[in-house]
Amino acid sequence: MDDKLMSTIDKITRLTQQNTEFDMELRKRLNVASANSVLSEDERINQIYEYCIEKIIKQQADEFYADFPLQSIKDILIGDFVRMESFRRKDNFGDFCLSLYQQIECMTNKLCEKKELSDITEKMWGHPAYLKIEKGKEPSIDSRSGDYTIASLLFPGNNRQSGNTNAFEKSRISLQTQYAIDKIRTIVYFLGYKAKMKSSDYDSFVEITSLLNDIYQCRNMNHRGNSQNQWEKDTFSKIIPLKSLYYFKFLGVLAQYVEYIKEGWRYIPELKKYSESIEKQKISAPQPKVLGKIELKDDGKKRFK
Template sequence: MAKYSKESLEKLLLLIDEICSQEEYLWFKEKLQHNYSQLINIENKNFDSINRIYEYCIKDIIDKQANKFYDDFILIDIKNVLVSDFIRMEHFRRDDNFEDFCLAMFQQIENIVVYLFSYFELDKKIISGYNQRVISIYSREEKKLVRSNSGLHLSNFIFQKYKLEIPFELTNQEFHFNNKIRAVLYYFFFKETIEFNSNKFEEIYNTANSLYQMRNLNHRGGVKSDYQQKIMDEIIPNHNKYYFKFLGFLEDFVSTINRNIKAS
């Protein structure tokens, strides 16, 4: 049984209010305020200390995750930046900040793609590779693999010009990110083997492109195409699921490319 009943404590509060309202007991009111503020400060300090310890532990865990994720990554020139962006990405995920989460993840993909494209001069490989053929491609119109007797030149495949019978003209052609990532996927993810894998190729590319469109949410303004709006209308209402889909894509992309480069 409690030492003091609720009723008696409520009466005490009323008595304290009455005492504090009288000028002759001002000293009592000030003493009470002083003691009560000290108690609040002690509680707040304890709470702040717990919060700081918790945040430090979370930061330490995320730092370890990021370093472990890129621990054996072969592109050491960009490794530190990748780790830093991974840490940012995970903090945004914890805060349920989907737009910045997508931006931080895309920056990792972009860094790898741009580095590989530039270092291995893939533009020159594609432009000069007129003897290279991609025999089977995935037709969006027919929703199936299509085989061509004449084949499909690599440049057409990279630039998604599936209906051309002759190599796509690359003179003075600017390689945009979507072309660069298709080239990197071709050379380093699929190891220059597309036949009977084109549906898988397009699936991975489309996931990367969806992430790219989400990254563009950070750039306000501009008119969105029907294609871009369709992607956003699908992803944004389901963004909680896309945290995991995009994380799976990142792991598959990084691990496969890292493994294939090491094996080459």
């Protein structure tokens, strides 16, 4: 290009940078949009794109909870589902876990408010956890065997302060006042397995309740000023390096938990009928072990006043 023309272009460029009116008039003559209008156009496209994505996610949430039995909390669950998926798209794992857990927490608490479920569970805590398996016979809810109780399965471990088993202590309080993770395990047993677990189901029960517990721990990941206990540290160190995998693991557990509730909800009347036909079995406190009897020689001395 001719040097004079190049010099003219340079002058025009400087003028457009120095004089806004000149820049606008030149763009008008050349039919070229301003830099600001191009940016706003891009933003508008992004907004349309995000709107379309949110609309799809909302539709997925509606379908996910379409036939959920607890209609009074359905809108809350759908809102949390949309937030959960939004955080997943942004790769915000902590808030993803929180919004996922909030769905589990909401439906669990609502279920545990139901008097029918509370009556069923509290009547059955002390009964055997597993059905009796006999060759040639179909397992039945009223045929149970073993000393391993439902409370022992759902409330493992001991209370460090009292030394009593958690099964003994927690079987004496109402379902509504149990810890969140204990309520969740209760829902898995009574609605997921319909209180018909076999001993061979133990591994699958542990697998899903362990993942639910991981979600329970990860919900606190983004809390400011929250000091992590060792259990949380161990959980995070296991999950964070594999968070891409755990996005889908946790979504799978949510889907399974919702299906448990959908299927088990219809079975509550039958569970209620069965629980009314049995006696409540109390779990005894662990007795101190007697190592042996000590014989004291009679030396003629009085040992007590």
